Amino acid sequence: MALQGVYVNQMPIAYEQVFEMGRRDVLDIRLGDVARDAAYQDGIVVLGVVE
Numbered sequence: 001m002a003l004q005g006v007y008v009n010q011m012p013i014a015y016e017q018v019f020e021m022g023r024r025d026v027l028d029i030r031l032g033d034v035a036r037d038a039a040y041q042d043g044i045v046v047l048g049v050v051e
Contacts, residue, residue, distance in 0.1 A: 001027075003048035005035045016048070 004016040007030040019027060029047070031039065039045040 001050050005032050006047055
């Protein structure tokens with residue numbers, strides 16, 4: 001999973017970062033300020049890519 005502009009496990013991810021997850025792994029993903037405001041204003045925001 002590649003994420004950007006969010007907080008992952010309380011760490012800010014400003015630029016795209018790849019996270020490899022195993023079975024039953026959990027990530028706590030929270031919107032950053034810009035992503036939250038864009039989602040509110042535009043109704044949609046791109047956070048990353050799941051492969």
